[in-house]
Amino acid sequence: MTIKAHEEEGTAIMSDEHAVQPVPPTVMMAQLLDGFLLSQALFVLADAGVATILDQEGPQTIATLAERTGSDADVLARLIRSVTPYGVFRTEEGKVAVTELGATLSESHPQSMHGIAVGGMHLHYRAVGELRHTLRTGQSAASKYFGKPYFDHVATDPSLAALFGRAMAVFARTLRAGTFDDYQLPPGVLIVDLGGGDGTILTELLRSDDRPDRRGIVFDLPGRVESAHAVLTAARLAERVEVVAGDFFTEVPQADIYLLSWILHDWNDEKALEILRSVWAAAAAGARLIVVEQVVPTGDEPHPSKHMDLVMVSLLGGRERTESEYRALLGDAGFVVEQVVSTPSPFVILESVKP
Template sequence: MTRLPPTTLLRAAASVRAALQRVTGRMVPPEVALLELASGFMASRTLFAVAELGVADVLADGPRSPAEVAAVLGTDPDATHRLLRACAAWGVFHEGPDGRFALTPAAGRLRSGTADSMRDVVLMLGHPDYQQVWGGLAGSVRTGAPVAEHALGRSLWEHLDHDPAFGATFDDAMSRLTALDWPTVAAVYDFSRFSTIADVGGGHGQLLALMLSAAPTARGILLEREAVARRAEELLRTAGVLDRVRIQPGSFFDAAPDDADLYVLRRVLHDFDDEQAAAVLTTLHSHMPDGATLLVVESVVPTGNAPHLAKALDLDMMVFVGGRERTDAEWRTLLTSTGFEPPRIVPTLSSVSLLESSPRRSS
C-alpha cells in the first residue's frame, strides 16, 4: 500500500496552497487572471498529445535531445522541441543546460504500464469526445439537462459500447482513479471486520479486489451489468481474489445481493439525479439484512469558496449524465429519505469522503 504523509501535514499543505492561490489571485490583475483561466485548455490538450504520442516512455531510460525523441516517435524535431519546452514550463519534463529533456516526477506519471501511471486518465480527459461534451456546458446550464447525447449522438454509456477504443480508455482511467483514491480510503476505514463485501455497481472489480486484499478472510460480491461484469473476471483473477468472489450480473435499480454485511457504492450515486439515486438506495435498503452497513464513497461538496475538485466534477456529472455531486446536507437528506440512518461522514485526504450508514428499521 502507498505510504501516506501524516494527515495533519497534508491538510496543512493544502491550506497553505489554497492561501497562496488566493494571495496570487489578488496580486494579478483580474483580466490576466481570466486569461490564465481561459487558457487552461492548452495545458489539457498538450498533456493529451504527450500521452498519445508516448513521449514519456521515450525518456524513461534517461535524458534525450528533442531530435532523438523525434527520431524514436517519428515526429517533427522542431515541433517535438516546442512540445517539450511548453511542458517543461509546467514542470512536466525538465530541459537541462545541454538542451536535453528529462523526466520529472510529474512526467514519470505519463509513462505507460507503470503502477503509478496517470496516462490513461490524461487520455480520457483530453480525448476529443470528452472535450466535445464539455463544449456544450452552456447548453446544459440553459436546460439543466446533460448534453452528451447531443454531442456524441448517443448517451455516454451507449457511446462507450459503440467505440471500444474510447471505452477501453475510459475503463482503464476509472480503474486508475479507483486505485488513486484507495490508500486514502484504507487509511481511515477498517474493511477487515466484514465477512462479505458487496461492491454494488463495481465496474471491473478494481475496488472489490483492493477491499478484499484489506480483508483477507472476507468474501466478495460484484453486482454489475452483464456486459461489464464479464470483463471483471480477468482483473479479479490477476488480483488473486477471484476464488473469493461471486459475480452477480444485474442492475442496481432492481437487484442487489441479500447476503452481505457491507454494501459499497463508490461514485455510483453521483451519476444520477436525486430521484434516480433514491431508487438505487431504496432497492439496496430492501435487500440489506439486519445489521448490514452501507458505505457510500463519494465527494462531499464543501460550502463557501474553498477550492475542491468536487465543484468541477459536479459540472462533469451535469454535462455527461445529468448527475450531481452533493453537499453534506444533501447527502443526509438523500440517505434519510430512503430509509437509512443519518450517515457518519469520514473525510479522506483525496477528493472523496466515506458516508457510513445502515438501514433504519421500523420498530
C-alpha cells in the same frame, strides 16, 4: 524573498533575484481562459508516449522523440515548450527530460495518470464544448454532442469502454488512494460492490480485512464486470469473490453489506434514488450500506469535488453533493446514516443501515 499573494493584483508567479512581480488580473484571467490549450497539449503528448519514453529511457533529443512517436519535430518541440513552464518537462544540453510531475503521464509510472489523460482526450474534451447547452437546458453536454447519454456512447465502442475502465482504475490508484487506510468493515459476511468494475476496490477491502470468512460479489454491467476475473485471480481472491453481471437500477444481489464507491455522483437525485431503492428492496433489516464519495464543502475553499462537479454536470447530468444532501438522499431511500468517516483522501465514507 518570499512570494506574497496580492488580492487586488493577483498571485505572483514570476520572480527573479531582485523582485517578485505580481500578475495583473487580466493576465491571470488569460491564463485561465487558455487552460483548454494546456490540457489538450498534455493529452496529445501523453497519447503520443513522450512521457513514457523519457521516463523509461532518460533524456532524448527532439529529433529522437519525433522519430519514436511519429510526430512532426517542429510541432513536438513547440508543444513541449508550451508545457515546460508548468514543470512537466525540462531541457538540458539539447535534450528533453521529464520531471517528477511529468513522469505521472508515463504508462509505466506506479501512479500513472496516462489513462486519465488519454481518456479525457477521447471521452470528454469535445463533449464539454457543449457546456453552454447544459447551462441553458440542464441537459448534459455529452448527450448533446454524442446524441445519446454518455454511458450509452461509451458502450457502443469496446475501445472506448476499455479507455473508460483504464481511467477508473487510475482514479482508484490515485485520487482514492488511502481512502480505506485503517478502515474496518461493519459486521457481515457477504459484501457486494455495486458498479464494482474490475473489482479493484473490493479486492483492496478484502485483502486488508482481518476476517477470512468474508465473501464478496463484484456486480456491474455485462461488458464491464468481466475484467474483474483477472484482478481477483491475481489477488488470489477468485474463490472468495463471485463476478455477477446485472443492472443496479433494476435488481441487485442479497448481501449483508452493500458498497457504492463513487457511483451515486454519476446520477441526478431521481436516478440515484432508483439505485438506492434497488438496494433497499434486496437488503434485509440490519444490512449495511457503505457510500464512498467526495463531499462538497459548504464554503468557498478549493476542493477536488468542485472541479469534479463540472465533469458530472457536463458529461453525465450527475452531481457532487454536500454531506447534508447525501444524508437527505439516503434518508429518502429509507436508510439511516450511522456515521461519516473522514479519510486521508478527498473522499468520505458514509455508513448507513436499513432499519
